[in-house]
Amino acid sequence: xxxxxxxxEPDDEWHGELFATVTAEGFAGAGSAWFSTSxxxxxxxxxxxxxxxxxxxxxxxxGLGGNATQPxxxxxxxxxxxxxxLGAVRITVQLATEVxxxxxxxxxxxxxxxxxxxxxYLGRFGTALSDLLDGHTSEAVLASTPA
Numbered sequence: 001x002x003x004x005x006x007x008x009e010p011d012d013e014w015h016g017e018l019f020a021t022v023t024a025e026g027f028a029g030a031g032s033a034w035f036s037t038s039x040x041x042x043x044x045x046x047x048x049x050x051x052x053x054x055x056x057x058x059x060x061x062x063g064l065g066g067n068a069t070q071p072x073x074x075x076x077x078x079x080x081x082x083x084x085x086l087g088a089v090r091i092t093v094q095l096a097t098e099v100x101x102x103x104x105x106x107x108x109x110x111x112x113x114x115x116x117x118x119x120x121y122l123g124r125f126g127t128a129l130s131d132l133l134d135g136h137t138s139e140a141v142l143a144s145t146p147a
Contacts, residue, residue, distance in 0.1 A: 002115035002144035004078075004093055008132050013037070018062070020076055022093045022113045024144075029111035031095030033062030033076035040133055047080055048126030050119050052089060057081045064098055073099060080122070088116045091142065115144040 002024040010016035011034075018040065019032045039060070046058035063075040075096050083090040096110035117125075121142060128140035 001146065002113070004091065004142040006129065006132065006140045007138065008040070010037070018076065020078070020093065020095060022095065022111075024093075024113035024115050027111060027113055029093075029095045029109075029113065031076050031097070033074075035060070035062050037133055041130065043078070044126045044129035044133070047122050047129070050123075052080055052082055052122075054082055063096075080117075083116055087119060088145065089118065089122060090114055090116055117142060118145045121145060 003022070005021045007019040008016050009019070015034060015036050017032050017034050019030070021030045022028065043058060043060045046053075049058075052058060058078075058080045060078040061074055061076070064073040073096070074094065075098060077092070077094040079092045081090050081092070082088075092112065092114050094110070094112045097108050099108050125140060125142040128137060131137040132140045
């Protein structure tokens with residue numbers, strides 16, 4: 001079974017660092033990014049919606065802001081898309097390390113994993129993510145739908 005585990009460490013009441021660990025079919029990765037708690041609450045609400053918006057799928061993306069010489073870097077991306085007419089939902093998880101000099105010098109690492117979930121699992125995940133932000137649980141887990 002494939003899994004996405006999220007943990008949250010608040011910096012203050014408005015922001016914090018979200019940590020993700022994903023395992024999918026023998027692939028694994030871990031990463032983190034900083035988010036506002038309001039952005040995370042909006043994502044938790046969006047993943048609990050039925051049906052998911054095809055025009056604006058629930059997406060959470062964070063990383064390092066760019067500047068005049070460097071483009072912004074995405075260190076974490078979570079995206080949910082409708083997968084088929086039977087109601088399966090595909091989650092895409094992209095995780096990457098921060099690059100400060102260049103990819104080769106920093107020995108940059110990245111991974112992308114995808115797996116399928118159903119709406120029941122998404123509803124529980126949305127609730128778990130809200131509970132995580134409220135400090136009622138230590139992690140939110142999204143597991144793949146059994147084959």
